[in-house]
Amino acid sequence: MTQAVEYDVVVLGAGPVGENVADRTRAAGLSTAVVESELIGGDCSYWACMPSKALLRPVIARADARRLPGVSAAVQGPLDSKAVLARRDEQAAHWNDEGQLAWLDSIGARVYRGKGALHGPRKVVAYGPEGEHYSLTARHAVVVSTGSRAVLPDIPGLAGARAWTSREATSAREAPGRLAVVGGGVVGVEMATAWQALGSQVTMLVRGGGLLPRMEPFVGEHVAEGLREAGVTVRTDTDVTAVERPGGAGPVTLVLGDGERIEADELLIATGRAPRTDDIGLETVGLEPGSWLTVDDSCRVQGTEWLYAVGDVNRRALLTHQGKYQARVAGAAIAARAQQVPLLETDRWGAHAATADHAAVPQVVFTDPEAAAVGLSLAEAEGAGHRVRAVDYDLASVAGAGLYAENYRGHARMVVDLDREVLLGVTFVGAGVGELLHSATIAVAGEVPIDRLWHAVPSFPTISEIWLRLLETYRAG
Numbered sequence: 095m096t097q098a099v100e101y102d103v104v105v106l107g108a109g110p111v112g113e114n115v116a117d118r119t120r121a122a123g124l125s126t127a128v129v130e131s132e133l134i135g136g137d138c139s140y141w142a143c144m145p146s147k148a149l150l151r152p153v154i155a156r157a158d159a160r161r162l163p164g165v166s167a168a169v170q171g172p173l174d175s176k177a178v179l180a181r182r183d184e185q186a187a188h189w190n191d192e193g194q195l196a197w198l199d200s201i202g203a204r205v206y207r208g209k210g211a212l213h214g215p216r217k218v219v220a221y222g223p224e225g226e227h228y229s230l231t232a233r234h235a236v237v238v239s240t241g242s243r244a245v246l247p248d249i250p251g252l253a254g255a256r257a258w259t260s261r262e263a264t265s266a267r268e269a270p271g272r273l274a275v276v277g278g279g280v281v282g283v284e285m286a287t288a289w290q291a292l293g294s295q296v297t298m299l300v301r302g303g304g305l306l307p308r309m310e311p312f313v314g315e316h317v318a319e320g321l322r323e324a325g326v327t328v329r330t331d332t333d334v335t336a337v338e339r340p341g342g343a344g345p346v347t348l349v350l351g352d353g354e355r356i357e358a359d360e361l362l363i364a365t366g367r368a369p370r371t372d373d374i375g376l377e378t379v380g381l382e383p384g385s386w387l388t389v390d391d392s393c394r395v396q397g398t399e400w401l402y403a404v405g406d407v408n409r410r411a412l413l414t415h416q417g418k419y420q421a422r423v424a425g426a427a428i429a430a431r432a433q434q435v436p437l438l439e440t441d442r443w444g445a446h447a448a449t450a451d452h453a454a455v456p457q458v459v460f461t462d463p464e465a466a467a468v469g470l471s472l473a474e475a476e477g478a479g480h481r482v483r484a485v486d487y488d489l490a491s492v493a494g495a496g497l498y499a500e501n502y503r504g505h506a507r508m509v510v511d512l513d514r515e516v517l518l519g520v521t522f523v524g525a526g527v528g529e530l531l532h533s534a535t536i537a538v539a540g541e542v543p544i545d546r547l548w549h550a551v552p553s554f555p556t557i558s559e560i561w562l563r564l565l566e567t568y569r570a571g
Contacts, residue, residue: 096227103124112130113194115420116201117451122426124426141264145261148184158526189265217231249336251338254342255337256342257337260285263285263364270360273286273297275364276299290326298329316505334351391447392437423446454468455469464524465527489506489527519539
């Protein structure tokens with residue numbers, strides 16, 4: 095039996111991005127339905143941000159303590175992996191989404207559990223777990239926020255090898271004796287950091303010449319050094335040409351390009367993402383199933399008046415916080431259009447434009463050392479045609495870094511637009527730098543002039559004094 099219901103807005107996907115869309119449209123007084131086939135809260139809550147950072151926090155805390163005289167002797171033993179995993183489970187709400195369901199209920203959003211798919215313009219069919227069908231019509235907007243999934247490369251033998259993706263890596267019940275990690279991006283380096291500290295012998299196999307290739311080159315160098323010091327084997331310029339795991343159980347063998355064979359107990363593939371758009375009915379509205387969805391700055395899908403795509407599916411910035419930002423922008427734009435209020439389309443930093451996706455995307459990588467960046471790297475800025483100067487400084491020379499830890503190592507760079515004298519990007523690598531990033535994000539997003547930044551006095555003795563040193567270096571020419 096099919097039930098027909100009409101709403102102002104229908105959201106496909108109840109991860110943090112979809113939840114934020116619902117929050118904004120409900121706050122604007124628009125009736126909103128949300129359709130979710132898995133756990134409400136999405137990957138971030140159960141298989142990505144929250145469980146991964148719960149695994150990493152004890153690792154980083156111990157590493158920091160080991161670099162402090164008076165404390166280091168007390169933390170030389172192994173981590174209590176059972177306690178770490180138990181806290182991870184707690185932070186992932188034990189994979190129970192009742193709390194998030196209650197929150198959606200509290201804002202007045204109607205939740206449909208089950209598979210949702212487009213069925214023509216402004217139409218969504220929700221297929222319930224008991225075989226029931228709901229035909230949902232959206233008066234104003236349908237929003238796709240179905241996220242992305244890990245992609246397995248086309249390596250012979252991999253399909254049947256039961257390799258880990260990010261989901262298995264963040265939810266595993268115990269540390270494997272030997273873990274092979276294929277890929278040198280964020281998932282690869284973070285999970286190598288976590289499982290090495292929890293007792294695995296980790297080998298990283300990276301096709302390119304370094305780690306974290308989307309960040310400044312010095313970042314990958316520092317992170318690789320930290321991983322090697324922790325006991326991880328990091329091998330760059332290495333191709334995996336075949337995988338062998340008969341029956342999908344027992345040890346797994348990786349065959350390298352030179353014929354070398356490496357055996358591990360588990361294999362993590364961390365080489366890329368694809369949009370979860372292959373089975374959501376895109377073909378019924380003239381779009382290609384499985385494709386990324388191209389949007390304008392209000393997150394409306396190009397060529398449509400009613401379809402929006404927020405979060406990973408639009409490929410602008412595959413980060414939870416950036417998807418939530420897009421959700422706030424899209425929610426405001428949907429409400430404005432529904433209420434026939436003119437959009438602030440001429441205001442680059444207005445309420446209806448996701449400008450930060452282009453100019454001020456922040457990201458922290460929770461390794462030891464941490465990496466944090468916002469905006470454009472030097473190469474990106476030069477590639478975009480800006481006349482720029484990179485200003486570099488050794489983080490270890492700042493007094494606050496010496497207090498933070500013995501033998502502190504790190505680096506900072508700001509990329510200055512010489513024509514406007516504002517920052518286009520800032521990158522830090524070093525222990526504790528994640529908490530420096532928001533000041534950089536404000537400087538980049540706010541396009542704060544260098545001369546005004548000079549009056550933002552950093553407290554002594556904190557690592558934030560790096561700002562003064564960078565500005566002094568810039569002024570010295």
